[in-house]
Amino acid sequence: MCAAHANVQPNIAPPPDLSRLCIHTVTTRPWSLDEAIAHYALAGVSGITVWRDALAGDEPRAAGQRIRDAGLAPVSLCRGGFFPARAAGDRAAAIDDNRRAIDVAAALGAPLLVLVPGADPGQPLDVSRGQIREGIEAVLPHALAAGVRLGVEPLHPMYAATRSAINTLRQANELCEALDSPWLGAVVDVYHLWWDPDLGREIARAGAAGRLWAFHISDWVTPTDILTDRALMGEGCIPIRQIRGWMERAGFDGYHEVEIFSTRRWTQEQRAYLREIVAAYLAHS
Ligand code: ZN
Numbered sequence: 001m002c003a004a005h006a007n008v009q010p011n012i013a014p015p016p017d018l019s020r021l022c023i024h025t026v027t028t029r030p031w032s033l034d035e036a037i038a039h040y041a042l043a044g045v046s047g048i049t050v051w052r053d054a055l056a057g058d059e060p061r062a063a064g065q066r067i068r069d070a071g072l073a074p075v076s077l078c079r080g081g082f083f084p085a086r087a088a089g090d091r092a093a094a095i096d097d098n099r100r101a102i103d104v105a106a107a108l109g110a111p112l113l114v115l116v117p118g119a120d121p122g123q124p125l126d127v128s129r130g131q132i133r134e135g136i137e138a139v140l141p142h143a144l145a146a147g148v149r150l151g152v153e154p155l156h157p158m159y160a161a162t163r164s165a166i167n168t169l170r171q172a173n174e175l176c177e178a179l180d181s182p183w184l185g186a187v188v189d190v191y192h193l194w195w196d197p198d199l200g201r202e203i204a205r206a207g208a209a210g211r212l213w214a215f216h217i218s219d220w221v222t223p224t225d226i227l228t229d230r231a232l233m234g235e236g237c238i239p240i241r242q243i244r245g246w247m248e249r250a251g252f253d254g255y256h257e258v259e260i261f262s263t264r265r266w267t268q269e270q271r272a273y274l275r276e277i278v279a280a281y282l283a284h285s
Contacts, residue, residue, distance in 0.1 A: 016282050022047030022075045022255035023277065024216075025054035028270050033063060035270075037070045043274050047075040047255045050108060052101065060107035068109065075112070075255050076151070076214060077105040082118035083135030084128035084165065091131060094118070098139045106146040112213055113143070114151050114187055119165040128165035133175060136184065143183045151213045152176065153187035156195075158226050169193055169202035176211050185211035188247065189259065191218045191230055194238040200246045207250025215247055216259045217285050230260045232276060234284030244285060256285060 023045055025036050033054045040048055048067055055063060067074045080101040085091050098115075105113045117132045119125065136150065143150050152172045155164035166172055172186040186206045193199050206212045219236030221229065233240055244256070258277055265273055 016044075016278075018044045018278065018281075019046050020254070020256050021045050021278070021281055022049055022073075022257040023274075024049045024051060024078065024257060024259040026051045026078070027258055027260045027265075027277070028274065029266050030270055033058060034066065037067055037072060039271060039274055041070040041072055043278055045072065045278070047073040047257070049076045049078055049114075049257050049259070050074060050110065051078045052104065055104070055108075060104045064107065064109035073255075074108050074110040075257060076114050077101065077108060077110045077112070078114045079116050079153075080113045080139075080150070081115035081132075081135075081153075082163075084118045084120045084123070084131040086120055086122050091135065095135055095138045098135065099142045102139065102142050102146045102148045102150075105148045110148070112149045112151050114153055114214065116153055116155065117164045117166040119160060119162055121161040125160060125165045129171075129175075132165060133178065136175070137179060140179065140181050140183055144181075148183075149213060150184050151187040152184065153189055153214075153216075154192055155189075156192040156226065159192075167192075168196055168198070169206065170198055173202055173205050173209070173211070176206075176209070182210075185213035187214040187216065188212065188243070189216035189218075190238050190240055190243050191216070191220060191259075194220065194243065199243065203243075203246045203250050207247075207252060210251075212247065212250055212252045213254070214257060215244070215252060215254060216257045217244075217281075218258065218260045219284075228261045228263045230262055232260065232265075232280040232284075233258070234280050240285045256281070 080098040219231040221231045221236040
């Protein structure tokens, strides 16, 4: 091609950047793991976070290989945690289950196990928080041996009774500082934390300590059912781009993980939904 022609190339837009886009298998719950792998890869998605129920008896090492063969990164395994319980036997069972989850993450090739801390409505939150700390402390040696990091995910206060006595990033930071392990960090999920006036400061604090390990995105609509009514980015009131900016200024350069529980979306044709996810990611996050 001569120099003159090189100057009259049509103005071709660069391809959209999906290099940081990861999707949680629960987002497209009707799909099997292999359907999710195939469709995500075809759509140009870069990473996948695998929920344990999506493995459903699958051999995790083989599943991890299929994920990598499709060109996807296994970003994390969801989820461990749920440490608090009034009965000591139940707490011991939770610790055993977390050790098994760490082994699954290692076999899958996922560098991070997400911990939903847990809570027991039959006891004070402070007691649950102590049990969360004890549970994580008990499994940290196993995480180190397996080479799997643990990410504490604070949940919205509406979940404080049964799912998480850790409700702010400040609490997660304090827990990480108290246990002081290079294998323990924090997960920032905009759905759970967007309302917190201290969020920017606490993201900076986690980043400065090198403990900012995952970023989950979705949106909050009203009225809402907090269990299965999360929305696509741009449909609600969460300032996702502002929070993403805080994450990046704090040094986070990992995946942006779309995690949406939605009975409405699960009834939709999932390939069309995946196209909407990609478009919403590019336009609003
Ligand atoms: Zn999350």
